[in-house]
Amino acid sequence: MLLLLPAGIAGVFVLWGFRPLALVGALLWRYRWTNLTFVFLIAISVGIGVGLIAQERGLRKGTARAAEKFDLIVAAPGSEITMMFAAVYLQPSDVPLLSGEVFDELYNHDQVKLAAPIAFGDSYKDAPVVGTTSDFATHLAGRLAGGRLFETSTEAIAGSAVDLSLGDRFVPAHGVGDTAEADAHEGHELEIVGKLPPTGSPWDRAILVPVESVWEVHGLVNGHAPERSGQLGPPFDPDFFPGTPAILVHAEELWANYALRSEFTRDDTMAFFPGAVLAQLHSLMGDVRQIMSVMAVLTQVLVTAGVLTGLIVLSRLFARRLALLRALGAPARFVFAVVWAYAATLILVGSLAGLAVGWVAVGIISSVVTARTDILVTASLSWPEFHLIAAFVSLTVLLALLPAFMAMSRNIITDLRA
Amino acid sequence: MSLPLRVNALSVSAPSGRVLLTCEHFAAAPGETIGLRGPSGAGKSTFLYAIAGLQPKMTGSVDWGGCDLARLGDGERARFRRENIGLIFQDFLLFEELSALGNATLATAFNKTGKRRSIRKTAERFLEKLGVPAERRTVDSFSGGERQRTAIARALAHDPAVILADEPTASLDRATADALITDLTDLARVEKKTFIAVSHDLHLLERMDRVVDITDGRLTMEASPA
Numbered sequence: 019m020l021l022l023l024p025a026g027i028a029g030v031f032v033l034w035g036f037r038p039l040a041l042v043g044a045l046l047w048r049y050r051w052t053n054l055t056f057v058f059l060i061a062i063s064v065g066i067g068v069g070l071i072a073q074e075r076g077l078r079k080g081t082a083r084a085a086e087k088f089d090l091i092v093a094a095p096g097s098e099i100t101m102m103f104a105a106v107y108l109q110p111s112d113v114p115l116l117s118g119e120v121f122d123e124l125y126n127h128d129q130v131k132l133a134a135p136i137a138f139g140d141s142y143k144d145a146p147v148v149g150t151t152s153d154f155a156t157h158l159a160g161r162l163a164g165g166r167l168f169e170t171s172t173e174a175i176a177g178s179a180v181d182l183s184l185g186d187r188f189v190p191a192h193g194v195g196d197t198a199e200a201d202a203h204e205g206h207e208l209e210i211v212g213k214l215p216p217t218g219s220p221w222d223r224a225i226l227v228p229v230e231s232v233w234e235v236h237g238l239v240n241g242h243a244p245e246r247s248g249q250l251g252p253p254f255d256p257d258f259f260p261g262t263p264a265i266l267v268h269a270e271e272l273w274a275n276y277a278l279r280s281e282f283t284r285d286d287t288m289a290f291f292p293g294a295v296l297a298q299l300h301s302l303m304g305d306v307r308q309i310m311s312v313m314a315v316l317t318q319v320l321v322t323a324g325v326l327t328g329l330i331v332l333s334r335l336f337a338r339r340l341a342l343l344r345a346l347g348a349p350a351r352f353v354f355a356v357v358w359a360y361a362a363t364l365i366l367v368g369s370l371a372g373l374a375v376g377w378v379a380v381g382i383i384s385s386v387v388t389a390r391t392d393i394l395v396t397a398s399l400s401w402p403e404f405h406l407i408a409a410f411v412s413l414t415v416l417l418a419l420l421p422a423f424m425a426m427s428r429n430i431i432t433d434l435r436a
Numbered sequence: 437m438s439l440p441l442r443v444n445a446l447s448v449s450a451p452s453g454r455v456l457l458t459c460e461h462f463a464a465a466p467g468e469t470i471g472l473r474g475p476s477g478a479g480k481s482t483f484l485y486a487i488a489g490l491q492p493k494m495t496g497s498v499d500w501g502g503c504d505l506a507r508l509g510d511g512e513r514a515r516f517r518r519e520n521i522g523l524i525f526q527d528f529l530l531f532e533e534l535s536a537l538g539n540a541t542l543a544t545a546f547n548k549t550g551k552r553r554s555i556r557k558t559a560e561r562f563l564e565k566l567g568v569p570a571e572r573r574t575v576d577s578f579s580g581g582e583r584q585r586t587a588i589a590r591a592l593a594h595d596p597a598v599i600l601a602d603e604p605t606a607s608l609d610r611a612t613a614d615a616l617i618t619d620l621t622d623l624a625r626v627e628k629k630t631f632i633a634v635s636h637d638l639h640l641l642e643r644m645d646r647v648v649d650i651t652d653g654r655l656t657m658e659a660s661p662a
Contacts, residue, residue: 040545041542041545044538347515347518348514349515350511352546431491
């Protein structure tokens, strides 16, 4: 409301004592197609501005939500960002593997409640196939939406967005995307026995399989000594542990995460909080957002300046009628009020339409982003967008004083005879 | 309200400084009807706009009952017109998107609250008297006669002492123009308004109390009715 105050004060000051609305309505109707064009231009520029800002915030919240189950990731030394994208957002990447000793150390650590391998690299159609443990599936999504957790190395759980139902069978391809080899793991058929509920993360389109299954289809030992080869899940035998690209660690206590990060940040391992890495990225995005906000406002002001210039030209078209008002005895301030109210109406209607455009655009773009990234983006218009629009309205209705002033200072006789 | 007009040593200039009109002396008594005639470009409309206080550059005096418009600023002139002068134009100058009543009550938009009701009542009275449909229909569908009568109702709605008309019958056919002349002159007499009209229309001029000729930017003679 404070941001709208300048517009409100200008309105009260300009319109005080007059009733120009019928006249303004008549003029707006007379030039309705031109006015609709002006409103359209303002609406699009405002819509783009608020849409961009809302979308950026929605994306930020969506990525944060998708990462919130990943307290601490331990991986081989390298790029935290690459590993975060690979382990949290399931973006394919070739990374070094961690040894069984590291997993064992984490699994047996006093402060660790859950240590789960995350072994990616295979896929089925567009769905990444991730080797892990049933405890990880429970940690990620809670109760299953259907079926049960895997109990053998030929069973799998499908993410909510995977086009596989309970009882469906599939053979994972080696690799991901166009280069995946579909028949590399021929003969290693897996059955879907459980279905995860939606998580709003890329894991919705993943297929979770026992990590033993991933090792087995690659012709490796399955993490357990031969005498316990039928076991599924930890503890694993370090001597028979082929390696895993990443390990998710969930500590008993929040503070322990920090201790674990310090402890496992060393020559052979890298430990990081995906949330912290994401915060750094968001911080960078925050700077971009500020630039985007300024650019959005600038675009809106430029469009409005164009519209106001158009209004100056348009006001020449109805200059004769304005001159008539002056001839009938209307004070110059009344003509000023008519032109200002005309412009302010276009700006207000355009801004409100822009709000609607922004709302629709945000909905559409969110759906597209969600479909493409599987990160649930639920962007909606909020106070920052309303603030932006309020500031825009205030600034531009003040700019609208200019054409009003120009209309007021025209020669009455010249216009009457035009 | 009685408003005698006395014009003395009036000189009207264009923004460039060129003198458009001079008038040594001109007078109009309250309730008098006067025609202004002369060739095109002689300065008739310039004189009309000068006595309406619309000419930005004029010297001398245009005294309406003690109020010299030549000495007033724009705002005070506008107030004088708002209270005392009704203007009628050749091509009506109506707001096409408004009804007859909307046009006739235009002045309510910029007059004080207390005056708005009386303007509306007077406008309704004149529209009825002139036979103009005051319903919601917009004036863009009106005939020429209906449009000009709407313009007359607008000029009279604030009950001015003076009516100034610039070629009020020029855009009308003969029959409509004659009806309008009757309406205008009768109204001026019944309502005791000073009525000054620029016109080439002999039918209008012959109904005036007197006619003034304007030639080459000078009021050259005061004549009897045409």
